[in-house]
Amino acid sequence: MQKIKPHLWFDSEAEAAVDFYISVFGGKKLDIARFTEAGFEHHQRPAGSVMTVEFEIRDYRIVALNGGPVFKLNPSLSLMLNFADKAGVDEAYRQLSVGGQDLMPLDAYDFSERYAWVQDRFGMSWQLMHDAGKDAPRILPAMLFVGSQYGRVREALEHYTSLLPDSSVGIVFPYGPDKAPDKEEAVAYSDFQLAGQTFVAMESAHDHRFQFDEAFSFVVECKDQKEIDDYWNSLSSNPNGGQCGWTRDRFGFAWQIVPEGIDRFFGSEDQAAAERAMNALLTMKKIDMNELEQAYNG
Numbered sequence: 001m002q003k004i005k006p007h008l009w010f011d012s013e014a015e016a017a018v019d020f021y022i023s024v025f026g027g028k029k030l031d032i033a034r035f036t037e038a039g040f041e042h043h044q045r046p047a048g049s050v051m052t053v054e055f056e057i058r059d060y061r062i063v064a065l066n067g068g069p070v071f072k073l074n075p076s077l078s079l080m081l082n083f084a085d086k087a088g089v090d091e092a093y094r095q096l097s098v099g100g101q102d103l104m105p106l107d108a109y110d111f112s113e114r115y116a117w118v119q120d121r122f123g124m125s126w127q128l129m130h131d132a133g134k135d136a137p138r139i140l141p142a143m144l145f146v147g148s149q150y151g152r153v154r155e156a157l158e159h160y161t162s163l164l165p166d167s168s169v170g171i172v173f174p175y176g177p178d179k180a181p182d183k184e185e186a187v188a189y190s191d192f193q194l195a196g197q198t199f200v201a202m203e204s205a206h207d208h209r210f211q212f213d214e215a216f217s218f219v220v221e222c223k224d225q226k227e228i229d230d231y232w233n234s235l236s237s238n239p240n241g242g243q244c245g246w247t248r249d250r251f252g253f254a255w256q257i258v259p260e261g262i263d264r265f266f267g268s269e270d271q272a273a274a275e276r277a278m279n280a281l282l283t284m285k286k287i288d289m290n291e292l293e294q295a296y297n298g
Helices: 014-025 086-096 153-161 225-235 271-281 289-297
Strands: 004-010 028-034 050-057 060-066 077-083 101-109 112-119 125-130 139-145 168-174 187-194 197-203 216-222 246-248 254-259
Touching: 004 014, 014 028, 014 050, 014 060, 014 086, 077 086, 086 101, 086 112, 086 125, 139 153, 153 168, 153 187, 153 197, 216 225, 225 254, 225 289, 271 289
Parallel strands: 004 060, 077 125, 139 197, 216 254
Antiparallel strands: 004 216, 028 050, 050 060, 077 139, 101 112, 112 125, 168 187, 187 197, 246 254
């Protein structure tokens, strides 16, 4: 089971973006949750309109949210895909680049025979590569530490891998000499396992005008209240802050600590129950499973 899911924040284009990504990479929609009248003063969305779309690419689950214009996706977080051949990279790049922009142009690089980093027309960033030495089906979330977070990748690797079972640090590759403005010991590339899933972390000293924020977060699905409490307290930079299960860690990265199957409360055909659950959720910082269940059941 995939314990951690990327969560992408869109203004109102979540379903259109998901349809586009499925057309590019293949996959399918798994679930759609809709807004209720509860919380209208916050979300300003008509009841019944799409709130979230959970979808799957290469057997990897991702959630897209219609959250309004508050946050916008940026290249601090991207998804990295390896392809079995160069033609696969070229075709994905061709489709994703329409209306988007190159962050690193399609070309051969020292680290990949064929590679491109592109931001698509919805704002999502993708790193596309062909590397015969890597498993083609994988999708890897990639974190780019810049600005005030530059130089903290090694600290982040140690911190994150200490929190979840089946976690470990893999490759850590420094820039080395003569790579100014990056320091010799700074991390050009690293990968690590969290709950059996692979992630990538890099850092850059170049003048990037973005940082981690809620536009790209990770949903951690918890089996019980103890697990929610443990992850909330260990990940959150301010355990007394947050909203609706969302919190930020010491590096500024956003997490959602939620019970497994939380969407059942809001995707229910019982609209009154769904609204009660949503009203209860909107009062919470850390999620209380018992209180949410009681609200749903009336």
